[in-house]
Amino acid sequence: MRSMMFSALGMCLFPVLAVPAAAQTVHDEGVWINATVMGPIADRLVFFAEVQPRITDGASRLSALLLRPAIGWQVSKALTVYQGYARVVEPVDGGRDRQEDRLFQQATWNVGKIGKLEVQSRTRLEQRWRNDGDGMSLRARQMVRLEYPLHAGSRRVALMGSAEAFVGLTRAEWGGTKGFDQLRSFAGLEIPLAGRSTIEAGYLNQLRNGAGSRTDMAHIASLTLFLRL
Template sequence: MRRLFSSLSAILPSACLALLSAPAMAATSEDEQFWLNLTAMGSVKDELVYFAEVQPRIGDGVSRVDQALFRGALGWKFSPSLTLYQGFAHIVVPTEGGKDVNEERSFQQVSWTLGKPWGGELSSRTRLEQRWRSDGDDMGWRLREMIRYEKPLKAGSDAVNALVYAEGFAALNDTDWGARSGFDQLRSFAGAEIGLPGASTLEVGYLNQLINQRAGNTRVNHVASVTLFFRH
């Protein structure tokens, strides 16, 4: 017994020191948000097309504006299934008790229809972004890939479609304003696309945003998402 106590008295201090010196465990934070996306899109002339969107995002338990995004692009429609865009976005991130953070983005986008499997439509959107923020000097590169699938809930009718999509984000370099190369975030959506008069549509559903933060921490946003596409 005396030997046991002697061994424990030697081991316990070392174990305590190891626990105290170990890095804090990664944490996950969550938030409830509401995102509204108003997008106008159509033809400028012949195959020259455009889109313009405004996106207020309400976060912190749906209590305040977390981000405001303004984005537009011009594109060329090479075929009914393939369009290339060059665009620009301005993002405002309000900071409580401080100066707002502004982000400017240039981006190139490829949108194409991959096919019509299982009675629905499968499409892809690839976007390469160049990002500048007001709280740093570096330019960040980020690649985004979205896979989207929609299927009519009633055969022969596009009045209401079931809609799912997933979009992965990867940062391609480190920046002095906080971007770290590697996995950035994943957005997953499930909901419905509702046909409106003309070619316009309304998309409503749940979006899960999983963000990879610094020090191994993770943020999960539970988003009620509403998107209006006005097409003409």
């Protein structure tokens, strides 16, 4: 089973290594810190709210601050659907900050287990507007997440891996990609805290479709706190 876990992680991270040799690849380093609070509201009504500062350019400056709340409905024990909103602020030196507003719809599906390997799917559709141009850009995101517990029990450390593909469906005046946008691949650990809360820490690789034949690759130290009420 451990070999299955590492094989699955390899499948998640393989696209990171599959950058075309002819493309110019620009590398960067960063730190992303995320804090997410989630829990019930009433009956099957649930919520989550997250804040995420992103530090890039060689981990030297704040390049984006993301605020993202959502309200959801538990269709079943395995499936929850959400309607949410996100505000993304990107500081611009010597100019007006770039601001993006997003509406998004999300479906989170706990697919089940393959032996001890836990599989989850997250599908998200985003409608995006920015303050530096007109129009809406539509983008789809699909993530597959894998967990493999290192010991038994609900409070356990687990190996984690995920891959999330971003595909632009429409462009706007301000930009946005049509077609492949980016791929995020993550490998790390899930560590239990009090109650059902956890910390996820590891390495995130962000592979983005840049201008022309350029590929942007960010190597990110990722730390996420999940507070489950």
